[in-house]
Amino acid sequence: MKILVSAKRVSDPNAKLAIAKDGKWIEGDVEYILNPFCENAIECALQIAEANDGTETVAIGIGDDETARFIRQGALARGIDRGILVSADEEAIDSDLIARIYMGVVHRENPDIVLLGKQAIDGDSNQVGQLLAEYLGWPQATFASKVEVSGGKAIVTREVDGGLETLEVTLPAVITADLRLNEPRFASLAGIMKAKKKPFDELEIDDLDLEDTDTKVQVVGLSTPSGRKAGVIVKDVEELVQKLRSEARAI
Amino acid sequence: MSKVLILAEHDKGALKKVTLNTLAFARQYVAKFGGSYDFAVLGHNVAGVAEALRSYGAGVVHLVDHADLAHPIASAWAKVLADLAKSIGADIVVGPASTTGKDVLPRVAVRLGAGMASEIVSLTDGGAFRRPMWAGNLMGDVKITTANKVISVRASAFDAAEATGGQSPVTAFASDAGLATARVKFVSFDGVQSTRPDLTEAAVVVAGGRGLKDKFGAVTEPLADVLGAAIGASRAAVDDGFAPNDYQIGQTGKVVAPQLYFAIAISGAVQHLAGMKNSKVIVAINKNPDEPIFKVADYGLVADAFVAVPELTAQIKTLRG
Numbered sequence A: 001m002k003i004l005v006s007a008k009r010v011s012d013p014n015a016k017l018a019i020a021k022d023g024k025w026i027e028g029d030v031e032y033i034l035n036p037f038c039e040n041a042i043e044c045a046l047q048i049a050e051a052n053d054g055t056e057t058v059a060i061g062i063g064d065d066e067t068a069r070f071i072r073q074g075a076l077a078r079g080i081d082r083g084i085l086v087s088a089d090e091e092a093i094d095s096d097l098i099a100r101i102y103m104g105v106v107h108r109e110n111p112d113i114v115l116l117g118k119q120a121i122d123g124d125s126n127q128v129g130q131l132l133a134e135y136l137g138w139p140q141a142t143f144a145s146k147v148e149v150s151g152g153k154a155i156v157t158r159e160v161d162g163g164l165e166t167l168e169v170t171l172p173a174v175i176t177a178d179l180r181l182n183e184p185r186f187a188s189l190a191g192i193m194k195a196k197k198k199p200f201d202e203l204e205i206d207d208l209d210l211e212d213t214d215t216k217v218q219v220v221g222l223s224t225p226s227g228r229k230a231g232v233i234v235k236d237v238e239e240l241v242q243k244l245r246s247e248a249r250a251i
Numbered sequence B: 001m002s003k004v005l006i007l008a009e010h011d012k013g014a015l016k017k018v019t020l021n022t023l024a025f026a027r028q029y030v031a032k033f034g035g036s037y038d039f040a041v042l043g044h045n046v047a048g049v050a051e052a053l054r055s056y057g058a059g060v061v062h063l064v065d066h067a068d069l070a071h072p073i074a075s076a077w078a079k080v081l082a083d084l085a086k087s088i089g090a091d092i093v094v095g096p097a098s099t100t101g102k103d104v105l106p107r108v109a110v111r112l113g114a115g116m117a118s119e120i121v122s123l124t125d126g127g128a129f130r131r132p133m134w135a136g137n138l139m140g141d142v143k144i145t146t147a148n149k150v151i152s153v154r155a156s157a158f159d160a161a162e163a164t165g166g167q168s169p170v171t172a173f174a175s176d177a178g179l180a181t182a183r184v185k186f187v188s189f190d191g192v193q194s195t196r197p198d199l200t201e202a203a204v205v206v207a208g209g210r211g212l213k214d215k216f217g218a219v220t221e222p223l224a225d226v227l228g229a230a231i232g233a234s235r236a237a238v239d240d241g242f243a244p245n246d247y248q249i250g251q252t253g254k255v256v257a258p259q260l261y262f263a264i265a266i267s268g269a270v271q272h273l274a275g276m277k278n279s280k281v282i283v284a285i286n287k288n289p290d291e292p293i294f295k296v297a298d299y300g301l302v303a304d305a306f307v308a309v310p311e312l313t314a315q316i317k318t319l320r321g
């Protein structure tokens, strides 16, 4: 079996963000981390590989040269077998093109499972896995909190509004990871050493035989939302009740 | 002129309010760009949902009722919805950014060659779609450059649209999910049983955090009972098993904006704030005065929740007689 898994770099959620001069993305001089949902996807891929002998795992990141570090340290050092970097200016492309880049890589690699995060915590779009599944004509199981693979099928429990849904998808399929899927492991020192020698391909979008590289959605401007001001600290429950009643008229 | 197709959300045969929040967006869109809107009701035994939508001013309520659509399998729903959009010439498909909408709508976009924008909170004067990014720390204005468009709407950002009277016709559309269901099988649904209002519909939300530990229910339920409130939770409370996943509020859970929000033993991490900071009135009860939740709270009470919340519950009860 072969699993393709994502390694996307995102700005640290605790970083102070500044809007870039062109107003279309953030200033780049912030801390970056591996997208937390990709960590869950990577852990899931490793667990499936450990349970199924002969499984090959491949991590893919789409971005600039810096992204390579996150593929190596976030995926290969944890135990993923190979890495692929597709060079792209992430700020200038949209979810649709990301999904088509994935499709191009899927056509080269022929994986049985593509494991992505349910969303990227910078753009918060929650689209790429679903777009990719439709481009490929594959079934999908998004927002996974449990994945079991056997006999060419995956049984996936999904976190949805109202509770937990379980689907059975016939492979090949796209699965997107939610945060409760697993506890991502840490890379060991040996893993970090090994990662440096693992196979690593660098591709250009042009290598992927896409029909075009047009985007469909553009960020035309960013702004800071109007913030909330801190209110008052009340001294006890009685004052809280009184304020909620007479001032806020909320109860 | 635009033709908007709105995906209706329902649960066990009942229309969900998020559909009306989504309609509010569609009406704004039509007011700005001209045109009309239709509803799409997909499912099985859902004629009642279509009936309930007839008084909301749609050109047509399209009903696609088929056993294949009993569960919202994304590949099947997307095919049917895209087929319907093509057959009526809709150039924009919109739905709530619920887990169903998030699952289905991107696939519709691919089928229509459309660009998609997620979790729209408003239309800008310049006609761009505004959406929160980076956990709501920044707002992004996005332009969709394709003729066809797909939008998921953040329900909490729009007041539910009112009925306008009138009787839109209900038209059956033949489902042809066909092969789109072939490789997916619905196995089971483990639903949260609750008699409380839906989190995304409630006027009051009582949310608890990790600090409540295994007393999560004992602390939040009596207060929710006296207020007729929904119960929500931080991710940490869900992770630790004190509350079901359906309760999670935040960047990766539900987004709510009730009249009144209680954050009890919740620290106020950015990811949690992303899901509740647009609530009208926020009350924070936390024993640590330095927590970031107090920076967004209208009323902060520094106290032990195990003591303060039962006291609060009792006082509100007395007040209400």
Ligand SMILES: Cc1cc2nc3c(=O)[nH]c(=O)nc-3n(C[C@H](O)[C@H](O)[C@H](O)COP(=O)(O)OP(=O)(O)OC[C@H]3O[C@@H](n4cnc5c(N)ncnc54)[C@H](O)[C@@H]3O)c2cc1C
Residues within 6 Å of the ligand: A036, A037, A121, A179, B208, B209, B210, B211, B212, B233, B234, B235, B236, B237, B248, B249, B250, B251, B252, B253, B254, B264, B265, B266, B267, B268, B269, B270, B271, B272, B275, B285, B286, B287, B288, B291, B303, B304, B305, B306
């Ligand atoms: C990618 C990503 C996505 C995330 N998405 C979400 C999300 O959607 N929603 C979400 O909520 N979080 C999310 N998180 C997690 C978030 O970062 C925080 O870890 C989480 O919100 C913390 O939950 P908490 O406030 O309940 O727990 P803690 O941070 O542990 O806080 C517990 C609080 O309880 C207080 N407390 C303890 N005992 C008492 C007592 N007896 N009385 C009063 N107060 C008490 C403490 O002072 C403290 O403030 C996400 C994180 C990541 C990385």
Ligand SMILES: Nc1ncnc2c1ncn2[C@@H]1O[C@H](COP(=O)(O)O)[C@@H](O)[C@H]1O
Residues within 6 Å of the ligand: A006, A007, A008, A009, A035, A037, A038, A060, A061, A062, A063, A090, A095, A098, A115, A116, A117, A118, A119, A120, A121, A123, A124, A125, A126, A127, A128, A129
């Ligand atoms: N630049 C990228 N490189 C690799 N994977 C990506 C990239 N962008 C998005 N993804 C994957 O797609 C998922 C969903 O992203 P999004 O739809 O942008 O929220 C992410 O969790 C990643 O798994």
